[in-house]
Amino acid sequence: MTVLKPRLSVLGQRDAVSRPVSSxxxxxxxxxxxxxxxxxxxxxxxxxxxxxxxxxxxxxxxxxxxxxxxxxxxxxxxxxxxxxxxxxxxxxxxxxxxxxxxxxxxxxxxxxxxxxxxxxxxxxxxxxxxxxxxxxxxxxxxxxxxxxxxxxxxxxxxxxMFDHYLSRALVVGGFDDVDYVVRQIHQKSGAAYNVVGASLDAAPHGAHVRRGVPIPASGGNSHTIAAPEREVPVVSDLEGVAEAAKRLGADTVIVAGQALTGGDFVRTLAWQLEGTATELVLASRLTDVAGPRIHFRPVEGLPLIHVEIPQFEGGKHVLKRAFDFFVSGFALLALSPLLLLLALFIKLDDHGPALFSQERVGRNGETFRMFKFRSMVVDAEARLAKLQAQNEGNGLLFKMKNDPRVTRIGHFLRKYSLDELPQLFNVFLGDMSLVGPRPPLPAEVEGYENHVHRRLYIKPGLTGMWQVNGRSDLSWEESVRLDLYYVENWSLTGDLVIMWRTVKVLTHPVGAY
Incomplete structure (x- = not known):
């Protein structure tokens, strides 16, 4: 799927009118x-x-x-x-x-x-x-x-994917906040918005504002957010949001970041949108906090937002372990013919051992032996030093798209993640979970920044958000963000969704090498 990425540019009022789409x-x-x-x-x-x-x-x-x-x-x-x-x-x-x-x-x-x-x-x-x-x-x-x-x-x-069945959205806020929200909307295939304009608290790069509509300064400077395939025009400053929403036929106004002109901004904007079908949405600055952890508690007209502190012990963790035990046990029985067949193919390929074990770091920093089907030559670790200069991995991880150490059958195993099936034994034994952060190497953990150690608060997973969001194509920062988000916001329902998405990823592999 091709994801169209936006470019933010300063345009005149006439140019800001987007092509009509279904409201x-x-x-x-x-x-x-x-x-x-x-x-x-x-x-x-x-x-x-x-x-x-x-x-x-x-x-x-x-x-x-x-x-x-x-x-x-x-x-x-x-x-x-x-x-x-x-x-x-x-x-x-x-x-x-x-x-x-x-x-x-x-x-x-x-x-x-x-x-x-x-x-x-x-x-x-x-x-x-x-x-x-x-x-x-x-x-x-x-x-x-x-x-x-x-x-x-x-x-x-x-x-x-073809810009049908989308709500027309106008994003409001500071440039950095609008930049972030627009990127997230256009990078997510499930996003329900088509951003048709932006209203900024200040016009960027030499543009000046007159009567709520930004006019390009001499030279027509603009700022590119991501890529030039799509332009998101700046259509007004904060004073002209309601008028711009009406002019563009916006279904939703998204306020990104804090209320930039004081506590009355959101209330005043809501009054201005009264009588229209336009919805008002606030993009919370509580990054990486899932909805179920956020509760609103109004006190005498003061809307307090209560954020639950993550818990890493208790009944739901016991339930997670029971789920892991029974599902992994059933999977081992059901997949045993496939496991034996894959082991035989690996053995016949180069006569080396079928299984490969490696020390990994689990919950609370405890180490364990993680099992995988061997997808590289027997002396792969000895050859690693000569390949370090060709590292294409992110952060502390070593990755090569065309690693010469990978065997013939290893390419097939890695493409469809079949090499990770023996980790079901680790799940059954309790060292890992079906869903969780990626199991790190001890050398990786030694290089962690302080906050990254939070990945070790729960058991690593056979699959996880990193698996269904790009795997090796992710940057180090993005993989850490996804893992930390999961650690603090996981639920059994979310685990089931990730497991279902994993099945879809295995049939259409992305970032697997």
Whole structure:
């Protein structure tokens, strides 16, 4: 996928008008309709299908308040309640569809609440209903809706590659803050915004501001953020944000960084946007803090933001270990034929040992022996000194895209990360986790800055955010940032998402060498 990167330039008001695209209100309404139709079809199919699977085509019914009703009518009642709950939980809200796990969580929560409440109502009303039918409809329907939502999301992501189904956004703030937000939006394939303009607190590089619209100074200087494929025009200063949003047809105004003109800036901007369909979004300066750790606690009109301190002990870590133990054990049994076959191929390739073990640093700085399938020649470590001058790795890591020490089968193993499968033994034994930071070498840890040691607060992982975000193509700073973000914000739901993304990365390898 080609990611178009923006360039920030100072343009006149006439040049700032972007090419028209579908507004958020239009595409959101169309997308919600598609989701509604799909959800309805799946829920009806699951409830009515459960009826036929349980009872066949024989007449079957339930007693409701002394009256007997057929299960077809009961299925329609359950389906209607289910659809109502999906609407109440805003599962088709444009702010959650297409990105993150919030959409899936809302679907699951709405579905479980529906069946929980119906079970209570049926129990209190003494409704004679077959438990098999009732229990069968829930998992079939939930899985069906989740799968359809995933399919629609893949379609939506593909559409957004061509700048369709995006919300038009105006980014407001200081130049550095706007620079960062615009970069992040355009570098993430799942981002739902198309930045059509920027409003700065000061015009950069010789431009001066007149009546809220920046006019290029002589020479027409501009500043390039990333690459020239796309220009993000500076359309106003902070006083002209509301007018610029109206002129550009912006669906969203994103305030990047702090409120630059004082505490009244955001409030005044909100007043100016009243009566329009434009949303106001604040880009938090709480970098690398995940949403679940942030809570708002208003005190007498003062909006306090409470940030939970990361915990590295406790029940959820016990649950993570139990998950690792059972999943790795099952994976070892299921993959044992493949493991034996790969070991045989490695042995036949150069008659060397199939496994390679190396000392790595785990949680709290404790060392352990990490296992991998050998993908290099037997004397690879002895040859390392001669290759140091050709190091293409980031920071403390040695990497070469065409490392001469890699064997013939080793290239294949590395491309699809099959050389890392023996680490399932490390996960099963408790030295590693299925998901976590990359396991470092002792020499790497010795070169860590103080804050980087936080990577060792939890167990290293077989996969992690580094695996699904570019692997060896990442810079050292970016790999550290991703690891630290995971350490402080991990969750079992997030682990499942990373594991799913890992499967996708293995089928389309990026940065694997």
């Amino acid at each position: 958020e209100r239009t595409w959101a309404r169309q997308y919600r309709t598609r989701l509604f139709v799909t959800d309805t079809a799946i829920i009806l199919a699951s409830t009515i299908g459960a009826m036929f699977l349980r009872f066949g085509f024989d007449e079957a019914g339930a007693q409701i308040a002394g009256f007997r009703t057929d299960y077809f009518t009961l299925s329609l009642l359950i389906a209607s309640t289910w659809m109502f709950a999906l609407g109440v939980y805003h599962t088709r809200d444009p702010r959650v569809v297409g990105v993150g796990v919030a959409e899936y969580k809302r679907v699951v929560n709405a579905s479980t609440l529906t069946f929980g409440l119906l079970a209570i109502v049926f129990l209190v009303a003494k409704v004679d209903i077959a438990r098999g039918y009732f229990v069968l409809a829930l998992p079939v329907g939930v899985l069906g809706v989740l799968f359809s939502r995933w399919l629609w999301r893949q379609w939506l992501i593909r559409q957004r």
